[in-house]
Amino acid sequence: MTLAPLFAARLIAWQETHGRHGLPWQVSDAYRVWLSEIMLQQTQVSTVLGYYERFLARFPDLATLAAAPADDVLAHWSGLGYYSRARNLHKAAQRVVSDFGGVFPDQRVAMESLPGIGRSTAAAIAAFAFGRRETILDGNVKRVLTRCFGIDGYPGDKAVEARLWTLAESLLPADNTQMVAYTQGLMDLGATVCGRSKPACARCPMQDGCIAARDGRTAELPVRKPKKEVPQRETVMLIALHQGRVLLERRPPVGIWGGLLSLPQFDSTLAVADWLAANGDGELLPVWPDLLHVFTHFRLTITPQCVPLQRLTATHCADDSRIWLPLAEALDAGVPAPVRKLLLQALQGSAGLPLD
Known part of the structure; x- marks a missing residue:
């Protein structure tokens, strides 16, 4: 069975029934979506929830964040780790004020000009906040795609990553109004079903078309990064x-x-x-x-x-x-x-x- 033509419709239907709903950042406000995407980088949802609410209580909007002292921003990020995220968040807020009149840009390319926002993060903000037809490609999504479509090679290699971007773009739904459910579905499937060590294949909407499940390769896909000695x-x-x-x-x-x-x-x-x-x-x-x-x-x-x-x-x-x-x-x-x-x-x- 060819999975690609069915991928988006299956994913959207699955997300509506089995995906995550009611998270505080599942809104169309670009500032709140942006904040959540930055906090969720390399950090689990359960950890982010408390930090997200406390951060918003102190910095309820982009203008407040931009005007705040850097020390205050770092203090409210303390314990969340990867502090360059907080510094870039603060700098980006100031750039939005200075370069975009205080209004968060609604195009992916413009978002990518801001500190700390790469292609996948910009795509997520564009899809969630503005319904743009843009694809994400974070670690969870790479795992889903490499398994479903049998993509060999380490996803961090440029050639493999380029192939995954092309594949991800080809799977997007044609209807912009479905982008929120589709993007959330990608995130949810990778986080709650297609896990790194113990994928719950029996609960996956792609099971009958997944190459890794068919060939017994879920343990080897995605190909792991070559190990280096940790200094x-x-x-x-x-x-x-x-x-x-x-x-x-x-x-x-x-x-x-x-x-x-x-x-x-x-x-x-x-x-x-x-x-x-x-x-x-x-x-x-x-x-x-x-x-x-x-x-x-x-x-x-x-x-x-x-x-x-x-x-x-x-x-x-x-x-x-x-x-x-x-x-x-x-x-x-x-x-x-x-x-x-x-x-x-x-x-x-x-x-x-x-x-x-």
Whole structure:
């Protein structure tokens, strides 16, 4: 059976009965759709729900987001990870105000000119908010298409990806009014049925035409990315405490945790001792247990070094990138997840409770 001519109609009918409905971003408002698409990149729906509502409560519209300080935006993104998304979201909102008169563009190509919006994300916004006949091609969709149509090769390779884009465009429904249900159906099928490890083929509307299901190849399609050894990195994080405050420093605007406040980092505990000798009187406490934090491209082992300071030296002067904040206030300042965990541990210790 040739699946392509039946694909869109089957998918739309399936979505109406079995797809996800009632999600807060299933609206035609471009700002809300855009925000959800950015938050949902590499993040599960269950995780995004709470962040989405809190973010909207603080930034209810594009103009409010564009006018907000970057620190405020990062603070409301804190814990969601991949912070470049938040920085690009903020920059894009400002670009919409400056270049598009504050009105979110309704064409995919124009959307792609904004920071943080690629072709698939722009297509999703165009389809959901404006009913445009544009195709998405995120990881879930690539998995559905490679299995249904037996596409070999790693989908991240340019040639394979180009083939998938062409295929995805050929499957679009002819009627623009069906684009919302079709696009949502693609997302839902990949997320809830055609899973990576245990696809529920018996519940799939494409089962009788799916090449991977027919040939027993669901485990090998899509072809996995060639494995590379994951780099290991180490750092010592200084938890300097003085009169109920903790020392934080601003990360560089680009790179890991770009623009966030974080604990100062050192190459070794000896370097922390040197810092203490130059900046105050205090005692180096025994290091806390290492904390492992896994990024997309490397694993970071954090050694926490707590240093309660009785006195700061007269020569101590934090530069513009370093500030002292009350511990409780630091937790709400927009810090990376592992730093927040260490601050909570420090706060627990300052309250006289046993440390984990």
